[in-house]
Amino acid sequence: MDEHTETSTEPAPDVPLISVRDLRVTYKTNGLPVPAARGISFDVRPGEVLTLVGESASGKSTIAHAILGLLPDNATVSGEMYYRGQSIPDMSAAELRRLRGTEIGIIFQDGRASLTPTMRIGEQIAESFREHRGMAMEESLDAAVEVLARVFSDPRRIADAYVFQISGGMAQRVMIAMATALKPSVIIADEPTANLDPAVRHEMLTAIEEMRDSGTGILAITHDFGVVARLADRVGVMYAGVLVETADVRTTFRTPKHPYTFGLLGSIPTLAPRGRLVAMRGNPPDLTTLTDECAFLPRCNKATGECRTAGEPALTVVEGSSEGHLARCYNQMAVPFRE
Numbered sequence: 001m002d003e004h005t006e007t008s009t010e011p012a013p014d015v016p017l018i019s020v021r022d023l024r025v026t027y028k029t030n031g032l033p034v035p036a037a038r039g040i041s042f043d044v045r046p047g048e049v050l051t052l053v054g055e056s057a058s059g060k061s062t063i064a065h066a067i068l069g070l071l072p073d074n075a076t077v078s079g080e081m082y083y084r085g086q087s088i089p090d091m092s093a094a095e096l097r098r099l100r101g102t103e104i105g106i107i108f109q110d111g112r113a114s115l116t117p118t119m120r121i122g123e124q125i126a127e128s129f130r131e132h133r134g135m136a137m138e139e140s141l142d143a144a145v146e147v148l149a150r151v152f153s154d155p156r157r158i159a160d161a162y163v164f165q166i167s168g169g170m171a172q173r174v175m176i177a178m179a180t181a182l183k184p185s186v187i188i189a190d191e192p193t194a195n196l197d198p199a200v201r202h203e204m205l206t207a208i209e210e211m212r213d214s215g216t217g218i219l220a221i222t223h224d225f226g227v228v229a230r231l232a233d234r235v236g237v238m239y240a241g242v243l244v245e246t247a248d249v250r251t252t253f254r255t256p257k258h259p260y261t262f263g264l265l266g267s268i269p270t271l272a273p274r275g276r277l278v279a280m281r282g283n284p285p286d287l288t289t290l291t292d293e294c295a296f297l298p299r300c301n302k303a304t305g306e307c308r309t310a311g312e313p314a315l316t317v318v319e320g321s322s323e324g325h326l327a328r329c330y331n332q333m334a335v336p337f338r339e
C-alpha cells in the first residue's frame with residue numbers, strides 16, 4: 001500500500017473531503033461587480049457524488065475554480081473552503097499544486113484545451129508521476145502507458161502523440177486517465193460528458209462510478225439530467241449564484257420544492273411526466289443588476305406579495321422533510337413532480 005492509499009482510506013465516512021462554507025466570488029468586469037457565487041455551502045464525503053445543476057451562468061464552474069484555486073485575477077473570494085479540514089485559501093502555492101496534482105483529480109469539459117500542446121501525452125502524465133511520486137524518468141513513462149492502457153487499446157501510440165493528433169473524444173479519455181492516475185481522494189468534473197459521443201460518454205461515467213465505488217468523493221457539474229440520474233447521491237440546484245435547493249437525488253426528481261427545480265425538470269421531455277412538460281419562461285438574470293429580492297421572481301409563477309417585500313429567502317430545511325432537503329422559497333411546491 002503506498003503512502004497515498006493509506007491517507008485516502010483513513011478518514012471516517014462522516015469526515016467531508018471537501019467542505020465549502022459561505023463561499024462568495026465576485027468578478028469585476030468593466031468596473032461592474034458580477035456576484036457569481038453568493039454564499040455557497042456544501043460538503044462532499046468519501047464515496048459520495050454531489051452534482052451541481054442549473055442553467056448557464058448560474059455560477060457552477062466558478063465554485064469548481066474557487067475550490068481548485070484557479071480563479072482569475074479579477075475575482076474576489078471570501079468564505080471558507082477545506083480539503084479534509086485543511087483551509088484551501090491558506091495553502092501555499094506548492095501545497096495547492098500538490099492538492100491539484102494528487103488529491104483532487106480534475107476533469108474539465110474541453111480535454112484538448114486542458115492538455116499542453118507542445119508535450120507528448122505520455123510525457124504529460126509521466127511528469128506528474130515524477131513530481132508527486134518521485135519516480136525516475138523511465139519508470140514514470142511506463143506508469144503513464146499503464147494508465148493510458150485503462151482507456152485505450154493502443155496506449156503506446158497515444159503516449160507518443162501530441163494533442164493535435166487525437167480527437168476530442170480521445171482527449172476526454174486522456175483526461176479520465178490523467179484525473180484518476182494518482183488515485184485522488186476527490187474528483188471535480190465540470191461538464192464531463194458535454195459533446196461526447198455515446199460510447200465515450202458511457203466510458204466517462206463508468207470511470208467516475210468506479211472512482212466513487214472505491215471511496216473517491218465526486219463533485220460533478222452538469223447540464224445533463226441523465227448524468228444526475230445515473231451518478232448523483234445528492235443534487236444542488238444553482239440559480240443566479242446561490243443554491244436554491246439541495247436534496248438527495250430521489251427527492252430532487254420526485255418532490256422538488258423550489259419552483260425553479262420544478263420548472264427545470266419540467267422542461268425536459270424525457271423527464272417530465274404527463275402534464276408536467278412546460279417550457280420555462282424568461283432567462284436567467286443579469287448578475288450585475290440583482291436586487292435583494294428572490295432572484296427567480298421575474299420568472300416565477302408562484303410569486304406572492306411576500307416575495308416582493310421580504311427580501312431574498314434563506315435556504316432552509318423543508319418542513320416535514322429530512323434535514324438534507326433544503327429550499328430557498330416562501331411558497332414551496334405543494335404537489336410532487338412525479339408520484
Ligand SMILES: Nc1ncnc2c1ncn2[C@@H]1O[C@H](COP(=O)(O)OP(=O)(O)OP(=O)(O)O)[C@@H](O)[C@H]1O
Binds near residue numbers: 034054055057074
Ligand atoms: N473571468 C470572468 N470574468 C468576469 N465574469 C465571469 C468570469 N467567469 C465567469 N464570469 C461570470 O460569472 C457568472 C457565472 O459563470 P460560471 O462560468 O460560473 O457559470 P456556469 O454555471 O458554470 O455556466 P455554464 O453552465 O455556462 O458553464 C456568469 O455571469 C459569467 O459571465
Ligand code: SF4
Binds near residue numbers: 301307313330
Ligand atoms: S420566493 Fe417567491 S418568487 Fe422566489 S421562487 Fe419562491 S415563490 Fe417564486
Ligand SMILES: [Mg+2]
Binds near residue numbers: 060061062190
Ligand atoms: Mg460552467
